[in-house]
Amino acid sequence: MLIVEIEKILRQAGEIILNADYSEIDANEKDGHANFVTNYDRKVQSFLKNELLKLEKDASFIGEEGEMGNINMQGLTFIVDPIDGTTNFIKNLKHSAISVGVLKDGEPYIGCVYNPYLNEMFGAQKGLGSFVSGKKIHVSNKPLNEGLVIFGTSPYYGEYKDLTFKSAYEYYNKALDIRRSGSAALDLCYVAAGRYELFFEYCLSPWDYAAASIIITEAGGVIRRIDNKELRFDEPCGIIAHNGLCE
Numbered sequence: 001m002l003i004v005e006i007e008k009i010l011r012q013a014g015e016i017i018l019n020a021d022y023s024e025i026d027a028n029e030k031d032g033h034a035n036f037v038t039n040y041d042r043k044v045q046s047f048l049k050n051e052l053l054k055l056e057k058d059a060s061f062i063g064e065e066g067e068m069g070n071i072n073m074q075g076l077t078f079i080v081d082p083i084d085g086t087t088n089f090i091k092n093l094k095h096s097a098i099s100v101g102v103l104k105d106g107e108p109y110i111g112c113v114y115n116p117y118l119n120e121m122f123g124a125q126k127g128l129g130s131f132v133s134g135k136k137i138h139v140s141n142k143p144l145n146e147g148l149v150i151f152g153t154s155p156y157y158g159e160y161k162d163l164t165f166k167s168a169y170e171y172y173n174k175a176l177d178i179r180r181s182g183s184a185a186l187d188l189c190y191v192a193a194g195r196y197e198l199f200f201e202y203c204l205s206p207w208d209y210a211a212a213s214i215i216i217t218e219a220g221g222v223i224r225r226i227d228n229k230e231l232r233f234d235e236p237c238g239i240i241a242h243n244g245l246c247e
Helices: 002-018 039-055 086-090 158-174 184-192 206-218
Strands: 027-029 036-038 060-063 076-084 097-104 107-115 120-125 130-132 135-137 148-151 177-179 198-204 222-225 237-242
Touching: 002 039, 002 097, 002 107, 002 120, 036 039, 036 086, 039 060, 039 076, 039 097, 060 206, 076 086, 076 184, 076 206, 097 184, 097 206, 107 184, 107 206, 120 184, 120 206, 130 206, 148 158, 148 184, 158 177, 158 198, 184 198, 184 206, 184 237, 198 206, 206 222, 206 237
Parallel strands: 060 076, 148 177, 148 198
Antiparallel strands: 027 036, 076 097, 097 107, 107 120, 120 130, 130 135, 198 237, 222 237
């Protein structure tokens, strides 16, 4: 199965992260506040592109560390974030993930998100459910007042700062508590696994949510754009995801 082969590749890529030499990390700022890329982001993405395209040579490949490519509307498209949580990685916080989403004819088909530090592999394939390290997962059945809300601050886009923290304060008053982790891909997977009840962020790129989107839906959850437009994978947007009870 394709998902099994993708998971094998992600585990191999995880070794690059786990064996990183912190004395050799070369971090550079991209556009936006606290938007970093390291030599390890590039190394992991290069490895993923090479190995994933061996599985499907006619597939399209879209990665964070490069120009936004085109989605293949008659075949497979890999949408990749080599290190989701780069600032966490730079700070050695050990909370980052490798994310690979697969679109088939433009629609979510497979999602794999791997946290090498915990050796947790989140995965889903359309119609087959969602799993973490082989065990089936489902969103929680808790209402908002019994739930945890996790959010992202869209640090690259300062125009969302006030709105983000206004929303966070509102959820703080309605929910059990709130959290902020620095990895949107893992946040979304944790909603799928029932660890959090709701996630929101006002601006994410497709590689942040492409893989996790199908993991959420196959786990019985809801993921949509904050502006209620159709969820797309060719442009940044705001995302909200929850267990169906917590909006």
